[in-house]
Amino acid sequence: MATSAIVAEARHAVEVEALVRAFGPRRAVDGVSFALDAGDCLAVFGPNGAGKTTLLRVLAGLLRPTRGRASVAGVALPGGPEARRHIGFISHASMLYGALSARENVELAARLFGVRDPRRAAGRVLEVMRMTPRADTPVRSLSRGMQQRVSIARATVHDPTVVLLDEPFTGLDAAGAAALSAALGILRQSGAALVMVTHNIEEGLALATHAAVMTAGTFARYEPREGIDAREYADAYRTLVTLDA
Amino acid sequence: MPDAFGAALLIARKDLAIEFRTRTAFFSAVVFALLAIVIFFFAWDPTAVAASDLAPGVLWVIFTFAGLLGLHRSFGVELEDRALDGLLGAPIPRHAIYLGKAMANLVFVLAIEVIAVPAVALFYDMPLGGFAGAAALAALMILAAIGLVAVGTLFAAMSVNTRLGELLLPMLSLPFFVPIVVPAAQTTARLLLGRPVIESVGWLKILLAFDLVFVAACTLAFPYTIED
Numbered sequence: 001m002a003t004s005a006i007v008a009e010a011r012h013a014v015e016v017e018a019l020v021r022a023f024g025p026r027r028a029v030d031g032v033s034f035a036l037d038a039g040d041c042l043a044v045f046g047p048n049g050a051g052k053t054t055l056l057r058v059l060a061g062l063l064r065p066t067r068g069r070a071s072v073a074g075v076a077l078p079g080g081p082e083a084r085r086h087i088g089f090i091s092h093a094s095m096l097y098g099a100l101s102a103r104e105n106v107e108l109a110a111r112l113f114g115v116r117d118p119r120r121a122a123g124r125v126l127e128v129m130r131m132t133p134r135a136d137t138p139v140r141s142l143s144r145g146m147q148q149r150v151s152i153a154r155a156t157v158h159d160p161t162v163v164l165l166d167e168p169f170t171g172l173d174a175a176g177a178a179a180l181s182a183a184l185g186i187l188r189q190s191g192a193a194l195v196m197v198t199h200n201i202e203e204g205l206a207l208a209t210h211a212a213v214m215t216a217g218t219f220a221r222y223e224p225r226e227g228i229d230a231r232e233y234a235d236a237y238r239t240l241v242t243l244d245a
Numbered sequence: 246m247p248d249a250f251g252a253a254l255l256i257a258r259k260d261l262a263i264e265f266r267t268r269t270a271f272f273s274a275v276v277f278a279l280l281a282i283v284i285f286f287f288a289w290d291p292t293a294v295a296a297s298d299l300a301p302g303v304l305w306v307i308f309t310f311a312g313l314l315g316l317h318r319s320f321g322v323e324l325e326d327r328a329l330d331g332l333l334g335a336p337i338p339r340h341a342i343y344l345g346k347a348m349a350n351l352v353f354v355l356a357i358e359v360i361a362v363p364a365v366a367l368f369y370d371m372p373l374g375g376f377a378g379a380a381a382l383a384a385l386m387i388l389a390a391i392g393l394v395a396v397g398t399l400f401a402a403m404s405v406n407t408r409l410g411e412l413l414l415p416m417l418s419l420p421f422f423v424p425i426v427v428p429a430a431q432t433t434a435r436l437l438l439g440r441p442v443i444e445s446v447g448w449l450k451i452l453l454a455f456d457l458v459f460v461a462a463c464t465l466a467f468p469y470t471i472e473d
Binding site: 113 | 246247252255259262266267322325326327328330331332333334335336337338443472473
């Protein structure tokens with residue numbers, strides 16, 4: 001384990017405590033706290049510029065917290081390789097190399113994550129994302145939706161215990177969205193915790209065990225999914241976002 | 246998880262595969278190198294300057310600027326679709342990314358040298374000094390390329406995210422290239438004149454020392470250039 005890593009007392013899959021991430025004087029994330037156990041899914045809703053992507057980038061180990069604490073699988077972030085091996089990150093950008101084929105991209109990720117049989121693992125996740133027929137096509141020749149599917153395959157090839165998703169349904173057609181929902185279902189069943197940022201309340205609540213509305217860097221609402229009425233929640237969300245604007 | 250060297254090899258192989266398929270930077274660099282040799286040749290007055298005085302300078306000017314084309318490209322491919330986030334999110338040490346990039350850049354610069362050195366020898370009618378001379382020249386090319394790539398890869402990582410990256414990279418790199426280029430040009434001049442290899446050993450040792458310092462310093466500094 002990395003020397004800088006601090007093992008959290010309570011072994012939540014994700015634990016965030018009073019997290020602050022500032023860029024100069026501006027606090028993009030300002031005192032966010034939550035905890036997720038294995039199999040939980042937190043859907044984070046919020047307008048543009050609310051700090052959702054920054055929160056995910058801190059959880060992915062790509063940004064250092066300015067203050068507060070965040071840990072993944074008991075390893076304090078940013079935490080080095082030991083923390084990152086637990087994380088799968090799906091972002092707006094595909095994080096793929098256009099000149100390489102879908103299979104090569106996913107296999108490269110599998111090798112970098114130390115997956116035992118990278119070729120087989122890449123084939124498996126591409127199959128789950130229904131990309132096998134186009135697996136050997138260079139990524140730059142694929143449609144945006146197909147690139148998104150390959151990106152999801154890349155992020156999940158190492159069976160992460162925490163999956164961070166930034167607008168994962170954007171650009172996906174019905175088949176792609178179904179494949180993604182199925183893949184996320186499999187991941188949750190296997191004990192992965194998900195943090196999903198989305199604008200789409202319906203899609204988010206369909207998968208979530210917890211829901212949060214983020215405005216101006218803070219969680220304006222954070223509650224378990226149980227007992228949430230989707231329509232009322234959407235109305236309340238619109239009110240919050242309007243007030244924030 | 247792969248160790249740092251294993252991860253660096255994966256990254257280098259990936260970069261070379263991309264360059265092999267696109268050939269963007271390599272063709273640009275080779276065409277630039279050959280055009281520069283031709284222009285220098287036609288601008289040269291053989292009655293005023295001896296070929297042995299001019300050729301080493303021409304060679305190292307070309308390597309420096311042709312190398313910069315590849316160095317800039319090496320992190321440019323990571324910006325498309327934020328592929329660099331994929332590398333930064335992988336459970337590998339940060340310096341493995343640097344070493345992988347540097348290895349691929351080294352192959353790139355050496356490939357340019359393999360084309361440019363015979364071209365310069367041909368245009369300026371320079372003998373390569375038999376087997377010992379050619380071997381010493383090869384050693385010099387490798388040592389100098391390691392130094393250029395070590396510094397250039399670090400500055401390419403620093404400048405790639407900036408708006409004036411293509412300008413910033415040479416501005417940052419060139420002052421640090423001087424300790425590499427001076428001994429390299431001195432040694433090249435001696436070897437192209439067919440002087441005994443023993444005369445160049447001192448310069449080669451200086452190059453080796455700079456390589457060790459630059460590779461160690463840049464490997465240690467790299468994580469700080471990409472951490473946010």
